[in-house]
Structures are given as C-alpha cells and as structure tokens.
Amino acid sequence: MKVSSAVEINDNAVQFSSSGKYLAYGCKNSLNIINVNSLEIVSTFHCSHSIKKVDWNWDSDHLLCVLSDVRKVEAFSVTDPEWGCVIKEGNAGVETALWSPIGYHILTLTTFNVRISVWSLKGQTITTIENPILKKADLSFSKNGSNLAVITGSRPVTLSKLKPTIKAPALPGISNLACDNTGKFIATQCSSMPAVVWLWNAASFSLKSVVILSNAVASLNWSDFNMLISSRGNSVVLWTPKKPLLLDLSPFVYEGLCVEGCLWRPKTGDKILVVTASFIYIASDFNH
Numbered sequence: 001m002k003v004s005s006a007v008e009i010n011d012n013a014v015q016f017s018s019s020g021k022y023l024a025y026g027c028k029n030s031l032n033i034i035n036v037n038s039l040e041i042v043s044t045f046h047c048s049h050s051i052k053k054v055d056w057n058w059d060s061d062h063l064l065c066v067l068s069d070v071r072k073v074e075a076f077s078v079t080d081p082e083w084g085c086v087i088k089e090g091n092a093g094v095e096t097a098l099w100s101p102i103g104y105h106i107l108t109l110t111t112f113n114v115r116i117s118v119w120s121l122k123g124q125t126i127t128t129i130e131n132p133i134l135k136k137a138d139l140s141f142s143k144n145g146s147n148l149a150v151i152t153g154s155r156p157v158t159l160s161k162l163k164p165t166i167k168a169p170a171l172p173g174i175s176n177l178a179c180d181n182t183g184k185f186i187a188t189q190c191s192s193m194p195a196v197v198w199l200w201n202a203a204s205f206s207l208k209s210v211v212i213l214s215n216a217v218a219s220l221n222w223s224d225f226n227m228l229i230s231s232r233g234n235s236v237v238l239w240t241p242k243k244p245l246l247l248d249l250s251p252f253v254y255e256g257l258c259v260e261g262c263l264w265r266p267k268t269g270d271k272i273l274v275v276t277a278s279f280i281y282i283a284s285d286f287n288h
Contacts, residue, residue, distance in 0.1 A: 001286045003252040004039055006279040010068075013051045014280055016273065017060035020266040022078065023273065024063055025280060026051025031065055033078055036265060039282065045076045057099045064106060066097050073097045073108060075121075087119055101145030116150060180222040185241070187220055187227060197229055199239065211237055211244055223264035228272065232258040236274070238286060247286055249274060 013026035022042070023034040029050050033043040052068035064075040071093030075085040085106075087094065092110035099106060104121040109132070116129040116139075132139070132150050140149050172192035179186050185208060186200045194216035199208040215231040229237040234250040236259055249259060257276040265271040274281040 001247060002284045003249065003274075004282040006252075006254060006281060007034075008278060009280050010051050011277065012275070013054050013065075014273070014275065015054045015056055015063075016263060016266050017056045017063075018058055018266055019060040020268055021060060022056075023282070024054045024056065026054055026065060029067075031063075031076065036271060036282070043078050043081065045074075045081075047074050053096060055098050057104065058101060062099075062104065064097055064099065066094060071095070071111065073106065075106065085121060089117065100148075101141050103145075107148075118148075176217075176220065178220045178222060178227075180225050180227065182225050184225055185227075187222075189217060189220075195231065197239075199227075208241070209239070209244070211239060213237065218259075219261040221262055221264055223269035226269070228262040228264065230259045230262050232260060234259065236262055236272075245286070247272075247283070249281070249283075252281055254279065 007025065008027050010026045010028065014023065016023050016036070021036060023036050025032055029047045031045040031047060031051060031054065032041050034040065035042050047065055047067055049067040049069040051065045053066040054063060056063045061078050062075060064073050066073055071089070073087040073094055077083040087097070087106060087108060089108060089110045092114050094108045095111045097106055097108045106119045106121065108117045108119065113132055116132050118127040129150050129152060131152050141147065172190055174188050175191040176189040177186065179202065184202055186202050188198045188200065190196065195213045197211040197217060197220065199211070200206065201208050211229060213229065213231045215233055218230045218232045221228045225241055227239040229239060234248070234253055236247045236249060238245040238247055253259065253276060257279065259274055259276060261275045263273040263275070265273070270284060272283040272286060274283055
C-alpha cells in the first residue's frame with residue numbers, strides 16, 4: 001500500500017470532484033486544488049476568512065467555500081481563475097451551502113433555519129424558502145435534479161407530554177443501513193453492538209459475512225461492491241466479497257491522531273482519502 005505525505009486541512013473541509021480528477025481542501029483561509037493522479041497542487045484560491053466547508057459543482061470546475069467566521073460563501077472556477085462569486089445573507093449569516101445537482105445554482109441555509117435561498121449564478125436571480133424545517137431527510141432533489149422538495153413550518157407546534165418508563169431498557173434496532181452501488185449487498189449496524197457490521201446478500205437477504213472491530217464503527221463507504229469501514233483507530237477495514245483486508249495506517253498517520261473517516265475516489269475507486277482531525281492522506285495500491 002502506498003500512502004501520500006500528510007496534508008493539513010481545516011476540520012472536514014475536503015471533497016473530491018465528481019469526476020475524481022481533483023481534490024479540494026481548505027487550510028486556514030486557502031483553498032487548494034490537487035490533481036489526484038500527480039498529487040500536485042494545480043490551483044490555490046485565497047478566501048477572506050477560514051474555510052468551514054468545501055463543495056464541488058457537478059461540472060468538476062466550479063466549487064464553493066463556506067467561511068466560518070463571517071458566515072458567507074465564496075465560489076471559484078478551476079479553469080477560469082479570474083472568475084469569482086461572493087454570497088452574503090446579511091445579519092442572518094450563512095450556516096451551510098451546497099450546489100444544485102444540475103445547472104449553476106447555490107443553495108444557502110441561514111443560521112437558525114430562517115430561510116433557504118437559491119442563487120442562480122447564470123440568471124442572477126434569488127428564490128427564498130422561509131422557515132425550513134431542515135434535517136438531512138427534509139431536503140431532497142428530484143432524480144433529474146430539476147425540482148427541490150423542502151419541508152417548511154408555518155404554524156405553532158404543540159408537543160404532548162409523554163412520561164417515559166425509566167426502568168425499561170432501550171429497544172435495540174438497526175442504527176445504520178447502507179447499500180452498495182451495484183445493489184448486490186447491504187451493510188447494517190445494530191445500536192446494541194456498535195462495533196459490528198453485518199453484510200447481507202440483497203437478493204436473498206441471507207447473511208454474507210460479519211465484521212467485528214475493536215472500536216465503534218465511525219463510517220461506512222461503498223465503492224461498487226467494496227466497502228471501507230473505519231472506527232477511529234489507526235487502521236481501516238476494506239471489505240470485499242472474497243475476504244476483508246485490514247489496511248494498517250499506523251506507519252503513516254501522525255501519532256495521537258485517529259482515522260475519522262475514509263472516502264473513495266469517484267469513478268475509479270483506485271484511491272482512498274483518509275481523513276483525520278487535522279490531516280488527510282491519499283492511499284493507493286491497497287489491494288496488494
């Protein structure tokens with residue numbers, strides 16, 4: 001296995017482009033773009049404040065940064081370094097932002113969920129959605145990316161009082177479920193056994209294998225029918241239908257840091273992005 005040298009980042013401010021050609025990451029107030037094949041920096045953009053989040057457009061050219069201190073958005077283009085865009089939400093401030101699946105629209109969510117704004121960079125128009133009740137499952141694009149559904153709230157909500165039975169044990173159940181991209185396998189986790197992952201054959205729903213880790217599972221990531229399992233240690237489990245492999249990252253990861261998660265390179269899956277609290281690494285040749 002080959003692992004690149006450590007690259008310092010802001011917490012979780014890193015993302016592959018959808019084409020898999022580039023990797024963007026924020027370090028303080030600098031946005032750096034890496035060519036994933038050569039691991040060389042091809043572009044650097046400087047923001048006005050520290051970068052909180054990075055998000056690529058579908059075209060793998062435009063990307064945005066959410067800035068942590070001033071709560072605004074800055075957008076850039078890899079192929080046109082002179083192009084730039086700044087989005088502000090006034091006193092409300094931007095909590096987070098993302099690109100639409102198609103076209104050139106940026107969605108911003110203000111602090112305290114006051115509103116969602118849809119900014120059209122081509123048409124230079126703004127559409128607002130007031131009082132969104134926003135969680136991950138409460139915002140969804142249609143399959144073709146042309147329509148957006150959002151749950152909003154406009155009336156007071158009355159919550160009924162329910163006195164829990166303190167002595168009753170919590171009911172265990174499935175805490176996580178992830179299907180592979182081919183539809184052949186399903187991975188599940190149970191809340192009562194956080195360090196165990198069950199792998200199922202999706203067609204027959206028969207048990208394929210069980211992976212037991214020493215620590216609670218932090219993340220599951222599929223690439224076709226291979227899966228990465230991280231548990232905030234110094235190693236990652238690469239599960240394949242033939243057998244699981246243990247990728248020992250302790251010789252490469254700085255002492256005292258744990259693997260927070262892993263991401264596959266889009267399209268090819270030939271490289272893995274290893275994320276710790278302050279650094280990232282790119283691993284390759286991990287099947288040998």
